[in-house]
Amino acid sequence: MEKEEPPSGLRSEDSTPSGSDLDAVVTEVVQDFPDGxxxxxxxxxVERMLRATEGDEELAVKKLKDSVLWKRDTLDGWLQSQAESLPTAETRVIAIGQESRPLVYSGCVNQxxxxxxxxxxxxxxxKALEEAGPTAQMDYVLDAHGYQPLLNLNFMPYLNVAGSLNSYFAERFHRIVLLDVPTVMSVLMKAILPVLPQKTREKLFFVRRDQPDSLSALHDLCVNEGMKEMLQQLLRMNGEATSSDGxxxxxxxxxxxxxxxxxxxAQIPEPE
Known part of the structure; x- marks a missing residue:
């Protein structure tokens, strides 16, 4: 059977758009928002969103426009509200891992x-992705030991963020590791998982401290023994914690x- 040609305005998965095509998409999206x-x-x-949509240009444009709306109407307000507290937030970049991916970590016991x-x-x-670049990916570790349900009664922010993984954060994750997820967290997980795109769900790894073999999903993200040792020490410190005192x-x-x-x-010279 002959392979069907993609409809007009769409790209097949293996096609490579030219620079002028990419510029045209940028222009189309930007012009749709006269407020800047x-x-x-x-x-x-655009390149990232074309990967996310497997070359479907029409869908990529829609997701880019959805991204603009979400950033303007939701994220920008959040960034403003968190400007002072963000530098000391528990969720943070803890290392630069494989292929220069930022490794972001949250320890629930420290909320x-x-x-x-x-x-x-x-x-x-x-913030991590803005520094890494528009095509970069990251890895994320949620250490759910010490999860505090009474501090997380409002699921709406989580659901809002989960929905953005199909637009603003599309194709931004290499791996998401969920560590020591307790039964009490199952209600939140059941609310979030159906909202996640299928591609993102396929990148989820559930691991446990008491199952050392499962931790390879974490260790694989490390660039060297030094990073692995730091990560192990971090998990040990937070795994032993019963409050945010540490x-x-x-x-x-x-x-x-x-x-x-x-x-x-910074000491590595730039290639000539």
């Missing part, structure tokens, strides 16, 4: 009253490691 809210859209964002974890999560993801100590551990990684990277 799409000014951040670049060729890189404190008044912190809306879903909002903070979206802001940190955004939060600052774990932040010191990860911030020192990340700073050393960045200092080392």
């Amino acid at each position: 809210s799409a000014s951040w859209i670049s060729i890189g964002h 404190r009253r008044g912190e809306v974890a879903g909002v903070i999560l979206a802001c940190v993801w955004h 939060r600052e100590a774990t932040h010191l551990l990860t911030s020192k490691f990340l700073a050393s990684q960045r200092a080392h990277a």
Whole structure:
């Protein structure tokens, strides 16, 4: 049977759009928002969305426009509300892993009253990816030990973020590792999982501290033994914690490691 040609305006999965085609998509999206809210859209964002849609240009344009709307109407307000607290938030980049992917980590035991974890999560993801670039991916670890249901009674921020994984955060994740998910978290998980795109669900890894073999899903993200040792120490510290009293100590551990990684990277000469 002959392969059908894609409808007009769409691209087959194996086609490679030219620079002028990508520029045209950028222009189409930006012009749809005369308020300037799409000014951040670049060729890189178009390339990423074409990967996310397997080359479907029409769908990619729709997702890009949805991304602009979500950032303008939701994320920008969250970023403003979290501007002062974000530098010390529990959710943070703890290392740069394989293929220069940011590794973002959240320890549920360290959540404190008044912190809306879903909002903070979206802001940190955004900041990490903004620094990494429009085509970059990241890895995310949710350490659910010590999950506090009374601090997470409002599911709406989580559902809002989960929905954005099909537009603003589409094709942004290499792997999502869920560590020590307790039974009490099942209600939240049952609400979120149906909202996630199928591609994202396929990137979920459920692991446990008491099942060492499962932790390979985490260790595979490390670029060297130093990063693996830092991660193991972090998991040990938070795994033994029963409150957020040790939060600052774990932040010191990860911030020192990340700073050393960045200092080392700065010393590497640019290729000629």
